[in-house]
Amino acid sequence: MVNPVVKVQGLRKWFPIKRSLLEIIHAKVEGFVKAVDDVNFNIEKGNVFVLAGESGSGKTTVARLILRAIEPDAGSVFFDNMDITKLDNNDLKKFRINAQMIHQDPYASIDPRMRILEIVMEPLTAYKIGSKKEKEESVMKTLEEVRLEPVNDIAYRYPHMLSGGQRQRVALARALILKPKFIVADEPVSMLDISIRAEILELMQNLQKKHEITYLYITHDLSTARYIGNDIAIMYLGKIVEKGPIDKVLLNPLHPYTQALIDAISEPDPNNRFVEKKIRIKNEMGKEIMYGGCNFELRCPYAMDICKTEPELLEVEESHYVSCFLYPK
């Protein structure tokens, strides 16, 4: 196995449920939302690792933990064999030059009062890299790289003068300017029109090849995931329920939750309208989450008695891991 760039081991983040002041004073036992609960995965160099799941599954929390935007409760994240959960501020700064993020909403993630030049230059300013002239040159080069042309025009514009796709490319340029080894992309195309999604994906792929960038790609859209990803992990309520090479997981899904997700996807086909969609899950997710045992048990069509105990993530076929009692050791 090639040495992975990112290794996530036993990562955990439980958010306490906030309650009334009185209850806090009386120090009542608090409940937790187990946003990320014992998550393990490796991302190999130059690969795109997809973290997929519905809203609330904890996928964005994983991203924030990996970049150490929030502190984990337990576990470690190795980046180039260095545990980033233990870094001091100085080393953390160095790490962050190598690990950047692209957010979902290009209308919210870039400052409307700054020119494109300033937005893309900001990381260089923050890390005090280069003189004014060098910084400007670097911005122009990066804008060219993300095909925001003509660069001399775009650089002096404000975000409101750009389209959604162009804004997302500004966000990409800002992430690229520090020449990172690793980029976390959180739903980078879900806000964009379908006709320009492919453009951003293609750009990301080209940069991946050219600079050997490793991506963590977070999405709920499995079709795009298949298009861009090498490996995938499916998350459900803070846990990885299935992971492996993308074709294995998406073409031969083993976990009942992954199967339900794949059945639910619509693909453009004129025959769709004559058939009902197959829905395998039992009920909608309740507000009250039951921990202990398999998190999916209440919605699973194949739930058995044993599902009240916690399943392990096991290798069912080569490098294809599933956390489900349907597949015994």
Add this chain to the structure above:
Amino acid sequence: MEKGLSVENLKAYYFANNNVIKAVDDVSFTLNEGESFGIAGESACGKSTLGLCIMRMLQSPGKIVDGKIIMNGIDILAMSDKEFTKNTRWKRISMIFQGAMNALDPVYSIKDQLKEVLTQHGFPQKNIDTRIREVIKQVGLNPSVVNRYPHELSGGMKQRIVIAMALLLEPEFVIADEPTTALDVLVQAQIINLLKKLKKKGMSIMLITHDLAIISEIADNIGVMYAGKMIEFGSVEQIYNDPKHPYTQALIAAIPRLKDRKKISYIKGSPPNLANPPKGCRFYDRCLHTMDICKHDPPLIKIKDAYVRCWLYED
């Protein structure tokens, strides 16, 4: 009297800051009784404006400047406001608005919000409770949810409530504007099945969405809009299997598929500014098949029941 809905040469413009934004520009289509129709297009192509026109709910600075919307033989644009409100809106045509699940009033219970629709339309007081129960069951919810408040419901449940609201007065025609956007895929699939069920019962659904995959789940016919124009109209089979307009072709080629990892393509550039659209074909700047003649307005070319607005098909 012919049943169904037909839109003829509809033009709806927004008059803002000395600009005229031609959001819907000369759109025509016909929908037979019981058929469902999908309107596809990217953001800002005028698809929601078209829906609002049919509801006669386009607000200032938007205005319908020309055209006819004929429902069951009657031009609904020629009706007086009073008549339209009393007999047509919500009774014969209703709408599931985009993002409506977030527009439920947080301080009223679901029941109060559903009741309001019925009382406003003079529904007999004694039947209100029964009707609410019926409609809640129809959308697949437990009738006890009516006593709850919006914040107590999940996104999927709220979307079902909004659909129930549109069904209260048993309209024959429902416009659904992005009814599944912002929902998780599993919930989305359930809402699609609900719409399929309503369609089976004879309701016509006009589905407005940017997602061509969702349209294929519901619609019999599709109209593709680009920059205010309906550039292609035809049956679902035709649009998916043999798209004519270069824009439709490019749009279909841009969809990533789960089962088939083919290369997806994209359309270069962005749609024109509708305040000052280019002369001739509006897709000119982004089209792969441009000719000199495309500087002139493309003709509407009929192919059986379908049509396409493109010079490529002019003999």
